[in-house]
Amino acid sequence: MTYEGLRLKILALKRIKLANIRKKKINKEKFTIISNNCWGGEVYESYNLIKQSPTIGLFFMASDYIKFIKNIHYYLDQPLKFIDPQTSTNIDYFENDKFYGNYPVAKLGDIEIFFMHYKSEKEVIQKWNRRVKRINWDHILYKFNDQNGCTLKEIKEFSELPVKHKICFTVRKDFEKYSNVVRVKSPKSHSFVYASYEPFGNNKDVNVNELINSL
Template sequence: MKKISNVIIKVKDKIKKRKLRKKLQSTDFTIVSNNCWGSFTYQKYGIEYKSPTVGLYILGHDFVKLCADWEKYFKYKLEFIPWKQASYYYALTDTTPYPVAKLGDIEIYFMHYHSEEEAAEKWYRRVKRINPDHMIFKLSQREECSKEDIKKFVQLPLEHKICFSYEKVNGAIIVPELKNFSGDEMEIINRHFDDLTILNE
């Protein structure tokens, strides 16, 4: 009975995602996100990951640098560093270690990967899937993301970008719940924003 129940749940989930995909004008888009919002969005619609920035996070100031010159950064080779050498280590001392890499002068925190080999393999594979003609850049005010970082991101000359902030910044969508928030932000973001708004632009 449990197996049958699991099959029914999976079928219902596939049907739900198929209905959601029909609302999209295209499924070939790349989401460059500072955290897991991008991966959860792909999962929501049942779409293959077409971005290397899934299952990881990037500190606010580093993410702004990445977005400002993404073509350059995505050509760099990952250079993995010891856990204790990560600049954000002071906030992770009670966390089980996971791979951290330098991409040029920025750091990538592969929080959902078990090894450097897995992180690297999936990163390079997904870099090849990037669609440069349909890119969406998204930043949330978390993980050392300052108000100044938000301002810089909003001012970047990117055609499609979205920003969520708990501080008031022109061009950003205010999400008060983000302050001191930890975990999956998808639910609280959805209270303030319909992702179809930017996915179909």
Template sequence: MSKIRNAITKIHNEWRCYCERKKLKYTDFSIISNNCWGGLIYQKFGLQYTSPTVGLFILDEDYLKFVEQLDFYLAQPLKFIDPRMSKHYDYLYREHNKEITYPVARLGDIEIFFMHYHSKEEAERKWKYRAMRLNRHRLLIKFSQRQSNTTEVLDRFAAIPLRNKLCFTPLLYESSRCNFVYIEALKQLNIQGGDETPFTLEAVDICEVINNLKEE
């Protein structure tokens, strides 16, 4: 019976993804994200991952550096470190009240936390493979303000010279250079933790966002 249930579930999920995918004008877009949001969007449409930023997170300040100089950082090698050597170790330990057991790597002067990977070998292999798939011509740069709480961070994100930027923030902020979306739930999520995806998908029509991506 379990095999039958699993088969039915698989068929249902594939049909749901197909119906969602039919709403898109194209499916060759890439998403750079500071957390797991991008991977969940690929899953929503049943698409292969065309971005290295899947199943991981980058803290706000480091993420801004990353997208401000995207080509530079993507050209840097990953250098895995003992998680206890992370410059963010104390912060993450306080947040989660437990040791970091997933791979942590430096990419130049920023750090990447491969939360959903079992080994540094897996993390490095998939990072490289997915970075090669990146479509730089149809690219969405997405940022959720999770650790920082200042408009200066949003100013920096707005100033990044890329055309397709989407930011979810718990602050009221407007700019003609970027789509800033106020998410009140982030105020609490940023204290207690949790998945922002359901709240963000209520706030924006992700199909419309993707269909209106401008070519870089």
């Protein structure tokens, strides 16, 4: 197991163990987090809440995620079409990833989604469709971070999105100058925010309780 994997396992225990205590600090239980990676699912677990978003247990490449949220209603109306992972247009990005190819990859219109925490296409379809129906458009948070090929271009586009509630996590000083972009504490060797360093609950970098209460 990698050091990152160990951190994630320890944090999962912490999220679940204190979830009911943490839940008392938020003013609503029905809200949707649209996320570029697994963060949304981790937040729901942090408060012992049902997952109310299709973007759970998966990730997008940064440019595809921006396209997705810019035209989210259009993309959610498109059917998932599974592809051979080796035919992904982003295959070069995964050159040194030994886990790549062991989970479903699908196209949604012209974008790709990587379902890294799913075992089968059947599971993906069932959970995706069920969670799309749970989206709460009245209380929604759009979350982004600086991984999966993110550049200044995507950070700027995210910052300029005409949505009320959004947050982006980064480790880079040149990114944090944009609105709704927060720099989180990470090892200096990290060139992007690793999943285990993204905040939940009342974190010193970002108070997620307050984010939820503001929706």
